[in-house]
Amino acid sequence: MPFERSARKFSRAKWERPAFISDSEIPADAITVCLRTQDNKLSLWDCADDDGSVEEAVLALATGSKYDSLEKMHITTLVIAEMKSQGLSLANTPGDTAVEDLRERHLEVVKLTLNQLTKFAELMATNIYADDHCFIFTRKDVARIIKTAISQQRLDGQKLNPKLLGELSKISM
Numbered sequence: 001m002p003f004e005r006s007a008r009k010f011s012r013a014k015w016e017r018p019a020f021i022s023d024s025e026i027p028a029d030a031i032t033v034c035l036r037t038q039d040n041k042l043s044l045w046d047c048a049d050d051d052g053s054v055e056e057a058v059l060a061l062a063t064g065s066k067y068d069s070l071e072k073m074h075i076t077t078l079v080i081a082e083m084k085s086q087g088l089s090l091a092n093t094p095g096d097t098a099v100e101d102l103r104e105r106h107l108e109v110v111k112l113t114l115n116q117l118t119k120f121a122e123l124m125a126t127n128i129y130a131d132d133h134c135f136i137f138t139r140k141d142v143a144r145i146i147k148t149a150i151s152q153q154r155l156d157g158q159k160l161n162p163k164l165l166g167e168l169s170k171i172s173m
Contacts, residue, residue: 041112043106073142076133
């Protein structure tokens with residue numbers, strides 16, 4: 001089933017507006033930290049707009065090769081059709097996650113220019129500032145999601161970063 005939304009992790013603190021930034025503007029830190037591109041691309045995970053589906057995106061993110069510690073996650077979901085209507089190009093690509101059945105749920109915003117990145121930021125800002133389609137997962141939530149995937153044998157815990165495994169072992173459910 002095709003998904004109508006995509007999940008993107010963000011740092012809420014970077015989107016907070018200091019006094020010198022008006023309500024119609026986005027802080028530069030939100031762009032340079034939360035929307036840092038690589039090869040003119042941004043990573044997203046297909047999902048629905050419900051807790052269970054967004055948890056799948058959290059699982060994909062938390063089991064990526066660069067994820068080495070448990071951290072609180074803020075996630076927003078964006079409507080794929082809205083991104084396309086803004087002229088953003090999306091491409092399905094295999095995702096960086098140790099959960100094999102989630103790899104195909106990865107997509108990227110590709111061929112980004114500054115103008116397109118601004119459009120993407122504005123879509124995110126609409127959600128974040130309205131606190132709409134935003135989800136918060138505590139460190140304990142992320143640990144529960146990972147441990148559940150391991151117990152369901154969707155994830156081989158040995159494929160995780162050793163530091164992350166150590167942190168998981170210290171959190172009781």
